[in-house]
Amino acid sequence: MKVLVAVKRVVDYNVKVRVKPDNSGVDLANVKMAMNPFCEIAVEEAVRLKEKGVVNEIVVVSIGPKACQEQIRTALALGADRGIHIETDAEIQSLQVAKLLKAVADKEQPNLVILGKQAIDSDNNQTGQMLAALAGMSQGTFASEIVIDGDKVNVTREVDGGMMTVSLTLPAVVTTDLRLNEPRYASLPNIMKAKKKPLESISPADLGVDVTPRLTIVKVEAPASRQAGIKVADVAELVNKLKNEAKVI
Amino acid sequence: MSILVIAEHDNSSLKQATLSVIAAAKVIGGNIDVLVAGENVAAIAEAAAKADGVNKVMVADNAVYGHFLGENLSQLIVELAEGYTHILAAAGSTGKDTMPRVAALLDVAQISDIIRVEAPDTFVRPIYAGNAIATIKSSDSVKVITVRPTGFDPVAAEGGSASVEQLDVVKDAGLSTFVSEQKAKSDRPDLASAGIVVSGGRGMQNGENFKMLEQIADLMGAAVGASRAAVDAGFVPNDMQVGQTGKIVAPQLYIAVGISGAIQHLAGMSDSKVIVAINKDEEAPIFQVADYGLVADLFEAIPKLEEELKKA
Numbered sequence: 079m080k081v082l083v084a085v086k087r088v089v090d091y092n093v094k095v096r097v098k099p100d101n102s103g104v105d106l107a108n109v110k111m112a113m114n115p116f117c118e119i120a121v122e123e124a125v126r127l128k129e130k131g132v133v134n135e136i137v138v139v140s141i142g143p144k145a146c147q148e149q150i151r152t153a154l155a156l157g158a159d160r161g162i163h164i165e166t167d168a169e170i171q172s173l174q175v176a177k178l179l180k181a182v183a184d185k186e187q188p189n190l191v192i193l194g195k196q197a198i199d200s201d202n203n204q205t206g207q208m209l210a211a212l213a214g215m216s217q218g219t220f221a222s223e224i225v226i227d228g229d230k231v232n233v234t235r236e237v238d239g240g241m242m243t244v245s246l247t248l249p250a251v252v253t254t255d256l257r258l259n260e261p262r263y264a265s266l267p268n269i270m271k272a273k274k275k276p277l278e279s280i281s282p283a284d285l286g287v288d289v290t291p292r293l294t295i296v297k298v299e300a301p302a303s304r305q306a307g308i309k310v311a312d313v314a315e316l317v318n319k320l321k322n323e324a325k326v327i
Numbered sequence: 328m329s330i331l332v333i334a335e336h337d338n339s340s341l342k343q344a345t346l347s348v349i350a351a352a353k354v355i356g357g358n359i360d361v362l363v364a365g366e367n368v369a370a371i372a373e374a375a376a377k378a379d380g381v382n383k384v385m386v387a388d389n390a391v392y393g394h395f396l397g398e399n400l401s402q403l404i405v406e407l408a409e410g411y412t413h414i415l416a417a418a419g420s421t422g423k424d425t426m427p428r429v430a431a432l433l434d435v436a437q438i439s440d441i442i443r444v445e446a447p448d449t450f451v452r453p454i455y456a457g458n459a460i461a462t463i464k465s466s467d468s469v470k471v472i473t474v475r476p477t478g479f480d481p482v483a484a485e486g487g488s489a490s491v492e493q494l495d496v497v498k499d500a501g502l503s504t505f506v507s508e509q510k511a512k513s514d515r516p517d518l519a520s521a522g523i524v525v526s527g528g529r530g531m532q533n534g535e536n537f538k539m540l541e542q543i544a545d546l547m548g549a550a551v552g553a554s555r556a557a558v559d560a561g562f563v564p565n566d567m568q569v570g571q572t573g574k575i576v577a578p579q580l581y582i583a584v585g586i587s588g589a590i591q592h593l594a595g596m597s598d599s600k601v602i603v604a605i606n607k608d609e610e611a612p613i614f615q616v617a618d619y620g621l622v623a624d625l626f627e628a629i630p631k632l633e634e635e636l637k638k639a
Contacts, residue, residue, distance in 0.1 A: 216502035307618035
């Protein structure tokens with residue numbers, strides 16, 4: 079069985095981003111970049127399926143500028159077998175990402191596609207569902223458990239108020255939630271080995287996909303900042319303030 | 328303009344989030360219809376028909392929609408989409424699952440988690456865990472949108488008198504089936520719409536200690552939440568998580584206990600009206616957003632708080 083994993087290069091989750099003074103976006107100059115945390119979980123899950131012997135090939139794909147190859151190499155060091163880099167410097171939005179991934183899936187014919195549920199930059203939570211729709215596949219979003227069962231996959235999903243398990247016909251798209259697994263770190267020997275693994279570079283045009291954005295960013299602003307309030311001395315004062323000043327209890 | 332609102336419900340009651348989505352639709356302006364898709368949903372359709380501002384309620388009552396599988400719901404919505412300029416759903420787990428699928432089938436972009444409507448084609452949404460606020464303009468003919476319920480005050484649940492129309496559209500994509508569910512049983516209010524939320528973080532040390540928070544929550548009629556750190560540490564289930572990757576809440580009162588205040592947590596609660604932080608680390612970032620901060624060991628402060636609340 080073959081798994082396709084999509085990974086995104088984003089601002090490292092520890093970085094506090096700043097809005098550019100001209101309100102055109104977020105300042106990414108000289109900011110540490112990394113693999114989106116939910117994508118790390120996706121790679122880890124694919125590697126675990128391979129270690130269980132359920133999966134025999136993991137293909138990792140990323141879309142964006144040349145630098146995305148760093149994240150593909152990271153995934154290869156974690157245990158993916160082969161990389162595909164769709165190289166473009168243009169801004170690619172979710173629908174266009176889904177179309178590019180659909181084109182890759184058409185070529186690669188994976189049994190399972192695993193993606194992060196959302197990227198921590200745009201916070202959209204769209205791509206996996208869009209890919210599933212375009213490819214006519216089933217979807218298991220916000221997964222906390224994946225069990226392959228013959229030509230089906232059982233996915234336990236984190237939904238409002240609890241968990242729901244669905245049975246999906248393969249091929250399927252699964253998007254990862256936080257508790258699916260805890261990603262490992264790449265070892266140095268594996269990082270060295272990853273440099274020799276195959277990485278193919280193609281362009282959106284090679285896949286015949288029009289990547290023109292449908293959404294324009296009018297402006298990006300810093301959020302209204304909240305002022306720190308006061309410190310209270312003890313619980314009695316706190317309760318008094320909540321009752322008589324804030325009037326919320 | 329003509330707007331289709333997808334009702335959020337659990338086959339037993341209409342969620343308040345739906346009333347917030349209708350409120351967002353009213354800001355866009357135009358005719359507002361509501362789709363109630365589910366199983367045995369007659370009472371929910373009636374409730375939706377009473378909501379202020381609704382013209383027509385369409386009901387798709389069938390077992391294929393009973394578990395809100397995105398594969399089936401998206402086909403139903405796409406079938407109904409013609410003539411609508413906007414399709415809106417709450418940004419809950421069903422809306423997030425289904426709406427991108429709807430958008431892709433219609434070959435349009437989807438706009439996630441809007442908190443404001445600037446114009447019928449221009450919307451405001453947080454990005455980077457709320458560290459930046461983007462204004463976005465769509466050039467698509469149909470705008471497919473998920474709405475963050477806390478961004479819009481709900482419309483009145485009573486007073487409307489929309490017509491109710493039964494649909495005979497059964498869409499089973501045949502791709503997925505429901506197996507089972509484990510819903511957290513709780514008499515406490517729903518986290519996303521509770522007036523008061525008490526949340527615990529890594530400082531709680533273990534899941535057992537969350538009982539202390541449950542006791543004060545019950546005294547105040549509050550919901551109990553948690554930070555991602557507490558979820559990651561396995562103290563409590565993920566559906567209690569407040570933050571960028573969990574629930575977004577904006578209650579009247581938010582009490583953060585043993586929570587340091589990571590960016591990703593603040594993204595989920597900083598629109599709360601009054602924020603209280605209880606933490607023994609005076610330097611914890613949570614104090615920078617708190618209206619009332621108490622620097623104290625929570626294991627001393629929470630029992631005292633319980634005592635004080637019992638006095639009232």
